[in-house]
Amino acid sequence: MAMELTPGQQALLDGSRGPAMAKVVRTLVMYGECFGARRMVEVTGARGHLVTSFGLSMLKPVYDLMDELAAGGAVSGQEFSADPRPLDPAVPANPLQRLVFKVMYSKQADYEAQLGAMGLMGGDAFTCTCYMPEVGNRPGRGDVLSWAESSAVVFANSVLGARCNRNSGIIEMFGSIAGFVPEFGLLTDEGRRATWVVEVACEHRPEPQVLGSAIGMRVMEEVPYIKGLGRWLGDSLDRGVEDYLKDMGAAAASNGAVGLYHVDGLTPEAVKLGESGLVAPGAKVYRIDDAELERVRSGYPVMWKRPADKPKLCFIGCPHLSSAQLADWSDRIVEGLVAAGKRRVQVPTVLTAAPAVARSFEGTAAAERLAATGAVVSSICPLMYTNNPLCGRMPMATNSNKLRTYSTARYYTDDEVLALVTRGRADERGGDR
Structure with a gap:
């Protein structure tokens, strides 16, 4: 199935802005066709975000790519933030560990210089929570994004009402460079409909990390509509509620692959459309009570060599x-x-x-x-x-x-x-x- 490109997009693919930009657009076209996208949509978020923030010595292809893009003038069309740095001398580490860090992340300074040339917002832009007001990369409702960081994607989609697929690293940068992304999945109305109804029936306020874990492991990459949280969270998206949903969503995104959830009476689309407007016919039901959360938590493996050790x-x-x-x-x-x-x-x-x-x-x-x-x-x-x-x-x-x-x-x-x-x-x- 061929992608339907606008004349401007086709011109970029044909090399109107050089071979580097053509390669970016060709990659986005191939990416979209893999998922059945018929067209591209404009990236409207003010800023991008990059998940690959770490200068690992073995990532030479990434550094070569960044040099090629910068030399070809295919820099980001929008400023972007990046995931956290991998190093901080204030964090406890013994001399041998610090030596390992020095070897592993030997390209950190060079890579950050490349990111600066590509459009990095600045030295304060390294965080997985780019949407925090203090950071300055908080998208608005309905904004189309090109992000990959799973915890940021699920927060932007669910809590802020933006639209973003769970992209891969580098693909997210290509969307910011080109200014458009293929339309499929969570960028579409149909892709944002819930195929699960999660009924929270706990007697105690659920720990957001365990609740998100339970949801993620059950629904995987599908979209859940969550009911029953109003008992503890109310019906207003204040900062405290946002923090709860941030941690719940991050657990759902990492313990499963959730990129969007709706919370009944609370998140933007749930407030606007309600259960009847968001839940797809035939949606599956998952009931979570205190016993279910205990079952999920008790199943976490202990990966320490000696489980009885005191944490270091x-x-x-x-x-x-x-x-x-x-x-x-x-x-x-x-x-x-x-x-x-x-x-x-x-x-x-x-x-x-x-x-x-x-x-x-x-x-x-x-x-x-x-x-x-x-x-x-x-x-x-x-x-x-x-x-x-x-x-x-x-x-x-x-x-x-x-x-x-x-x-x-x-x-x-x-x-x-x-x-x-x-x-x-x-x-x-x-x-x-």
């Missing part, structure tokens, strides 16, 4: 924390240590947030109190930190189901993480079992 490092925030979450975690850690009669965190602890969010936290009284506990605020990508044999063997704790899925880190709920950090052990019900 704890990451809080993957995706990056919002400003409200960062402030809340700071207060909880400080108050938890006081209650435990301790002054310093009992497990080396890293809280991650976007550079702009972390910078706004610096210099505050809360930041000074947190620093006195030994906890570190960083804009690192926890996954990139763990993505090597030395760090991968360490017993690490996290409150992120995304990080648990992509690394050997062990999942603990927020309350259990707080107990680990302030008392040196999780509570009796928690992740110690």
Whole structure:
């Protein structure tokens, strides 16, 4: 099936702006035809986002491609943010681990220079939560995007009402360069209809990370319509609700492949169209109660070599924390240590947030109190930190189901993480079992 291109798009494919741009458009055409797209649609979001932010030494084809694009004038038509950096000297690491990082990410500085030439927003643009107001890459309702970062895609689609497929790395950049993307999947009205109805029937407020995990593992790449969360979240998309949905969506996207969900009476399309307008005929039903969440959580494997070990490092925030979450975690850690009669965190602890969010936290009284506990605020990508044999063997704790899925880190709920950090052990019900 041939793609129906506009005269302008065809001209680009034919080389009107050089061979590099022609190659970009040819790739997008081939990509779209794989998924049955009939035409291209304009990218309307103000800014793009790039998931490949790490200068791994073995990614030579990526660096060669960036040089070819820049030399051919095929730079991004819109500024873009990028996923977090893989390195931060403030994050605890032993000398051997730092040597491994230096070798693994030996191209980081060179790659960031390439990204700058391609249209990177700036040094504060490295975060997986580019949609945070402090970052400046928050799309509007109905905007068509060319992104790949799974947690950002699901948030933009679901909470902000933008339209974006779960693209691959580099393909997302091609969409920003060309200014258009193939129309299929989550860019279409039909592709955004729910094929699952998820009925949340819990007696206790569901942990967003476990709820998202359960949804993702059941519906996989399909679209769920979630009912029953209004009991705890209400009917207003305030910042606290957005934070809950951010973490739930990231878990659904990583434990499955969810790119869009609707929450009854809360997310934009659910408010506008309702269940009758969004749920496809024959949709499957998944009922989630407290027992189901416990079943899901108890099935998480423990990847530590010695499960009884005490964690040597704890990451809080993957995706990056919002400003409200960062402030809340700071207060909880400080108050938890006081209650435990301790002054310093009992497990080396890293809280991650976007550079702009972390910078706004610096210099505050809360930041000074947190620093006195030994906890570190960083804009690192926890996954990139763990993505090597030395760090991968360490017993690490996290409150992120995304990080648990992509690394050997062990999942603990927020309350259990707080107990680990302030008392040196999780509570009796928690992740110690």
